[in-house]
Amino acid sequence: MIEETMTPQERVQAAINLEVPDRVPVLPMQTYYFACRHKGLDGYQMVKERERALQAHLEVYDELGGFDGQVIPGISFIFPPRISGIIAEPLYKVPGVDLPRDSILQHDEREILLPEDYDLIADLGWNAFAEKYYSKFNPRPAQKILEWGERQTARYIADIRVWNEHGVPVYKGGEVFSPLMFFSMFRTLQQFTFDLYRRPDRVQAAMDALVEDFIQDAIEEVKLTGQTWVMLVLERGGCFYYPVKIFERFEWKYIKKMTKAWVEQGITPLLHLDQDWTLNLPYFRDLPKGCICEFDSCTDIFKAKEILGGKQCIMGDVRASLQTHGTPEEVEEYCTQLIDVVGKGGGFILSSGCFVPVDAKFENVKAMIHCAKTHAPAQ
């Protein structure tokens, strides 16, 4: 074991500050589903049996030997107390309700917004549009939606308290989509792509009108929860999906605006970069200091170190399938490589690529955590 001279928060903050911590911090992302499955809960129980699931989550954290905190404390959402914030969360299919009982929550991507909505959002802004047209997203009465949102946020805050009482820091205090990600999810990938070619000016006008409301939603969520990280959910704007000219106009411009506003408020933006962003990496050098670029294994994280090293904190990226179908030795070998190469000189947080999958092997997750605690970056 490497001798620890920092608290988990100090260690993580050192990585964000691009300093060399006492050891590489390790933050497996979203261990909830994995922990519940490990304790024998099915998908329906994970969603519906809150107390039992939380207990399972805590027990598995301890059995893993602990790590540097929970980025996400459970599966509840955080919302600002208004309809516009609540309905900006995508729709899900729920195990035991819309999916087989032993399935997991899955995004239900449907065409909720129509092309004409771009103009309405551009005219009204997101909040006013959402207050007027929320039934497009959710058929329930406004009061019911608000009450559901309040319950979710209260549960999220309660989960933070439980983890803190367990001696474990929680980091994420807010979460929003980039405008591109939002429209792609609510128009569907296919229809949104048509929009980018057929009505690009209208799309941009809507994004311009919406982004400030999303920025403020996140700031308000951070105030509600008291945790200073905001997860900016990104997937659909990178080089897997679109050429750089589309990224520049419809994604990068807003990422810059959002992260700048948050950093000025003392918030740490966690850029949750699913899928491949390798060609977009040079842009991220210009993010404000104090961001985290989190990769899911589709982006070349070693190339990210070459380009972003000394500029941005990098987090990732033990591939989900390595956690489910690899061996502990293979996980350790990959984590060692990450620590040696990406961790060299600091600015690195070891993590799962995206979330820890529900069916990850316990010994593989443990191997990832053990590697961070025992292996120092090669000099």
Next chain:
Amino acid sequence: MSELVDAIANIKEDEVLRMVRHRLEVGEEPIALLEECRAGMGIVGERFEKGEYFLGELIMSGEIFKQAMSFIEPKLTGDVRSETIGQVIMGTVKGDIHSIGKDIVTGLLRMSGFEVFDLGADVAPEAFVEKLVESGAPILGMSALITPSFESMKNTVTAIEKRGIRDRVKVIIGGGIVIEQVKRYVGADAFTRDGAEGVKICKEFIRKANK
């Protein structure tokens, strides 16, 4: 390169549709237009393979082609199917409702001359087997986004074995999270995380089968 081929290759929707409508109106053979549209789509596929085009261009060119065909197809007479390289059954496996990866590979395979039977998402093992038997297709492509889907892939391969057709079907699995260990677990013949590479593997399957 004709103007129509060029317009499709460069994702110019309005120009493509204007040219197709005009050329049909002045009495040009629809089969000639069909071949030009296919040629344009072939260039899109090549540019994707070279990394010059991305998923967005694939989606948009597919839409343009579909619209052009809505004008051309009613004018075609007789059997105008082109020679295909081979047949592929594609689908996202049971328990997984994501279809983006599967759609990418399906589009690329079609641009490369394969006939693809796209069974959609959340496809049960029995549905894959039935289509393989009915069509006689020599290749099965299965896609997944989430790790629990690997079990469904394995169940599908087992179902193919039980039906006694495993020796004539090549199985390729794909998705951003798939690795060699998963290929072995599932019992597949190949895996890929890259759509263009998936097409090359399918071509290789066909080449070896035709030897």
